[in-house]
Amino acid sequence: MLSRVKTMSEAVRLVQDSQMLAVGGNALHRTPAAFCHELAKLERKELKGVGAAPGYAMDVLCASGSISEVFFGFFGFENEYGLAPGMRKGIQEGLIKAIEGS
Amino acid sequence: MGVGGLWGSDLIAQRPEFFQVMKSPFSDEEVVTVKALRPDWAIIHVQEADQYGNARILGSDFQDVLLSRAAKKTIITTEKLVETQTFQQEPKLTSIPYFLVEAVVEAPGGAKPGICFPNYKTVDDTGMKAYGQAIKECKFNEYLTKVIEERDAK
Numbered sequence: 549m550l551s552r553v554k555t556m557s558e559a560v561r562l563v564q565d566s567q568m569l570a571v572g573g574n575a576l577h578r579t580p581a582a583f584c585h586e587l588a589k590l591e592r593k594e595l596k597g598v599g600a601a602p603g604y605a606m607d608v609l610c611a612s613g614s615i616s617e618v619f620f621g622f623f624g625f626e627n628e629y630g631l632a633p634g635m636r637k638g639i640q641e642g643l644i645k646a647i648e649g650s
Numbered sequence: 651m652g653v654g655g656l657w658g659s660d661l662i663a664q665r666p667e668f669f670q671v672m673k674s675p676f677s678d679e680e681v682v683t684v685k686a687l688r689p690d691w692a693i694i695h696v697q698e699a700d701q702y703g704n705a706r707i708l709g710s711d712f713q714d715v716l717l718s719r720a721a722k723k724t725i726i727t728t729e730k731l732v733e734t735q736t737f738q739q740e741p742k743l744t745s746i747p748y749f750l751v752e753a754v755v756e757a758p759g760g761a762k763p764g765i766c767f768p769n770y771k772t773v774d775d776t777g778m779k780a781y782g783q784a785i786k787e788c789k790f791n792e793y794l795t796k797v798i799e800e801r802d803a804k
Contacts, residue, residue, distance in 0.1 A: 549702050549748070550702070551701040551702065552701065552702055552703045552748070552751055552752065552753055552754045553701050553731070553753075553754050553755070553756070554753040554754065554755055555755065556727075556755050556757060558753070559725055559727075559753040559755045562691070562725065562752060562753060563690075563691060564690075567690035567691065568687065568688070568689040568690050568691075569689060569690065569691050569692075569693060570687075570689040570691065570692040570693070570717040570720060570721050571692075571693050572692065572693060572694035572695060572712070572713075572714040572717055573694075573695060573712060573714070573761065573764070574710075574712040574713075575764075576763075576764035576765055576773050576778075577710075577712070577761075577764060577765050577766075577767070578695050578696075578707075578709075578712075578714075578761050578764070578765065578766050578767070579695065579761055579764050580693045580694060580695040580727050580760065580761070581695070581760060581761050581762060581763070581764060582695075582727060582757045582759070582760035582761075582762075582801065583693055583695070583725070583727050583755070583757070583760065584693070585794060585797055585798055585801075586798070588794055589794060589798065596689075598687055598689050598717075599713070599717075600712065600713045601712070603764065604763065604764045604778075604781075605693075605695075605761075605764075608794075611785055611790045612790065612794070619687060625778070629773075629778055629782065633781075633782055633785040633786070634785055634790070637785060649661065649665060649668060
């Protein structure tokens with residue numbers, strides 16, 4: 549079997565403009581934050597985000613302007629951290645289309 | 651695909667682009683169908699993975715196992731790379747099998763400033779506040795540079 553081990557820099561480059569990303573975890577639990585930090589740096593365009601309850605990692609992609617459309621049930625951090633601010637700002641400014649289906 | 655549990659919800663009327671009622675092909679019953687999304691990638695952070703992409707989620711998997719099946723391919727980031735033998739000893743504990751996976755990245759602390767139980771059990775409050783502040787002050791790029799620098803310094 550072939551080793552699939554890659555560096556973070558190699559892995560984020562698999563993601564191309566306009567692709568659809570399902571981002572795992574929930575709110576502030578086990579979200580792929582380091583991956584999304586690195587992907588945000590690439591400034592990919594028109595990505596579509598999917599998650600039942602996306603949180604920090606997806607919000608980083610929203611804040612970086614990488615996401616143009618996001619499908620979710622709930623999108624936030626919960627407790628004292630409230631709603632996800634990058635998503636909220638993107639939607640308010642008309643840069644992100646939110647499709648809420650809960 | 652067909653789904654149960656939506657009868658009584660306004661979503662059927664409000665989201666016709668996602669939900670449609672059809673007659674069952676097997677009986678006169680009506681069924682609610684939902685349009686499936688087909689993500690190009692599922693990006694999932696786990697506690698343990700091996701070099702081939704076998705991955706183990708400890709604790710709640712939320713929807714991550716489903717996401718890995720729905721997506722065309724999965725990218726795993728893991729707190730720790732472990733030997734394949736670990737998976738062979740307890741095959742039922744494999745959450746995501748290697749053949750769904752395109753890349754595995756070792757990323758200790760990869761869910762921070764959030765939680766990855768049991769590796770780190772509380773939110774990094776300083777980190778979360780810095781993030782909130784950065785968004786408020788339109789300084790996301792500075793925040794991102796700093797977070798990545800701090801990670802690389804470790």
